[in-house]
Amino acid sequence: MNASPIFAMIPCRKGSQRIPNKNTRPLPGYPGGLLELKLRQVFASHMLDGVVLSTDDLLCMEIAEQLRPEGKYLAIESRPAEFAVADTLDAFVEYVPTIMPEGVVAWMHVTSPFFGSEQIDSALSAYRNGVTSGEADSLMGVTRLQTFLWDESGCISHDRSVHKWPQTQDLRPIYEVNSTIFVIDRELMARAKDRIGARPSLFEVDRTHAFDIDWPDDFQFLERTLQTMASSAS
Numbered sequence: 001m002n003a004s005p006i007f008a009m010i011p012c013r014k015g016s017q018r019i020p021n022k023n024t025r026p027l028p029g030y031p032g033g034l035l036e037l038k039l040r041q042v043f044a045s046h047m048l049d050g051v052v053l054s055t056d057d058l059l060c061m062e063i064a065e066q067l068r069p070e071g072k073y074l075a076i077e078s079r080p081a082e083f084a085v086a087d088t089l090d091a092f093v094e095y096v097p098t099i100m101p102e103g104v105v106a107w108m109h110v111t112s113p114f115f116g117s118e119q120i121d122s123a124l125s126a127y128r129n130g131v132t133s134g135e136a137d138s139l140m141g142v143t144r145l146q147t148f149l150w151d152e153s154g155c156i157s158h159d160r161s162v163h164k165w166p167q168t169q170d171l172r173p174i175y176e177v178n179s180t181i182f183v184i185d186r187e188l189m190a191r192a193k194d195r196i197g198a199r200p201s202l203f204e205v206d207r208t209h210a211f212d213i214d215w216p217d218d219f220q221f222l223e224r225t226l227q228t229m230a231s232s233a234s
Contacts, residue, residue, distance in 0.1 A: 003128060007049055007052055007073070007101050008106045009100060010038060010052070010108055013055070014057035021033075022111070028226040041115070046121055049073060050072060051073065051074050051075070052099060053075070056078065073101075075099070093189075093194060094190075096189065105189055106183045107184075107195055114209045115180040115210070122203075126203050127201065137188060138182070138199070138200040139182070139183040139201040139203050140182045140201075141180030142203065143175065145176055147168050181203070182196060184196060
């Protein structure tokens with residue numbers, strides 16, 4: 001039995017509260033910005049069967065159309081206005097299965113610029129293995145945390161009555177969900193109304209590859225990094 005095809009889903013909303021035009025602001029080597037970088041990464045994947053871009057930004061649509069590769073599935077979906085504002089993620093998650101081809105949804109964000117084709121394929125292989133073995137029904141990218149953690153009620157990383165300051169490598173790992181990737185079968189996504197099922201596999205992504213563009217200084221760091229890489233290659 002052939003494995004279900006896997007399609008990337010890239011949401012790219014026009015509005016950005018902290019970094020104006022974040023998704024399309026030109027970067028060294030990528031005039032189409034973060035969107036161009038992510039599209040090139042997913043097009044280079046060996047395991048993805050195509051890409052669906054959901055956006056309300058005409059410039060995003062133009063960039064994607066210019067990058068459309070021969071022999072690759074690319075659907076550009078105009079995002080309805082009700083899903084193009086902040087605080088509508090749950091409703092948008094319910095909407096996504098209606099625009100995806102039959103198969104598996106690999107939800108990724110353009111704001112993870114260092115999560116490239118190699119990391120994408122590793123995550124998709126882990127998803128396939130987890131589903132085949134029955135150990136998981138979905139997958140999400142996470143970053144391991146082994147450090148001293150507190151909330152308003154006190155220490156949550158360990159029992160201080162046993163050991164006040166243990167070695168951090170001895171702490172029970174806690175996993176932070178990052179923005180790199182969520183993988184789930186389209187039909188399960190529709191039933192669960194979620195990006196993950198009841199038994200998601202935790203795909204560990206190191207801090208470098210999980211780096212997320214959220215603030216202006218993050219964007220500036222990416223600009224400097226790409227410029228350095230371009231200078232080294234020339």
